[in-house]
Amino acid sequence: MLSKKTKYAIKALVALGKNAGNPPMQIVRLAEQEMIPRKFLEQILLDMRNAGYLYSKKGAGGGYSLNKEPGDIYLADILRITDGPIAMVPCASLKFYRKCDECHDEITCGIRKTFIDVRDATLKVLAQTSIADVIARESDGNFME
């Protein structure tokens, strides 16, 4: 499961993406609008800012805005900042590789191979879906279930 942190992060980026062109958005407003606890959102925005995705301005009239085009911010990158690895097992992770504790022999591990497939399938979606795509998909009438 996605952490709330990640979901909040995506929501915030989407909201800031829609706000592009306008003056920066304050944390408090963002928190209210997206129903996110204010101080928690504060931390999340900081992380995203330190990772280069957001621009922030202090003082009166300050706030947050995107530091990149919505089309250049991919969900996979966000997830990695807030939740860490995308793979379901450490030994199948591209960016956060770690050996599994109880693994005899990684090279021949059938579980690992399968979860590398899962990782690739997941990344195929997440690494190609940007904030702009998420915005575009809102209320486009596309029903899926």
Place this chain on the structure above:
Amino acid sequence: MLSKKTKYAIKALVALGKNAGNPPMQIVRLAEQEMIPRKFLEQILLDMRNAGYLYSKKGAGGGYSLNKEPGDIYLADILRITDGPIAMVPCASLKFYRKCDECHDEITCGIRKTFIDVRDATLKVLAQTSIADVIARESDGNFME
């Protein structure tokens, strides 16, 4: 990330799959062979048994064996027993659907749509990979990274 519980469950099923034909395997042996804490494994095997995947026999000469063909036990089913939902957000789950707390309008939610895609991509692998497949992939020389 997969819980250890799930990983242990898969390992156990794989081991029992390889043991098919032979007398049932005792928890203690399984635990030693797969490096899984004995009492923890005990619980996991119970779950899998109660879900119909394992057959168990008490008393001397007893132990565990598969109750289905290895080719009929899919990873998606195992994951759902041990970890619950496969989707990354509750509102995108097929078997464990739940509304998201902070969601304004699910129908038009771009995040949800994206994570339904992720779920489908993940399921395409996990619902089609059986214990037999995992066994077959062991030491088949297929390198992937």
Place this chain on the structure above:
DNA sequence: AATTAAGTCTACTACTTCTATAGTCTTTTT
């Protein structure tokens, strides 16, 4: 019948991670 070798079941504990909150500091504008 007694003993031993297994699995069954429930409860509990320790640990970690996640979520959230609080408070102080810094920067910028007016």
Place this chain on the structure above:
DNA sequence: AAAAAGACTATAGAAGTAGTAGACTTAATT
């Protein structure tokens, strides 16, 4: 100088995960 914002650190509470303990049941062997 005052006010409006973000930056940063610490901490607390809740929830979930991993693992342990122990008493109970069933079946085979002697």
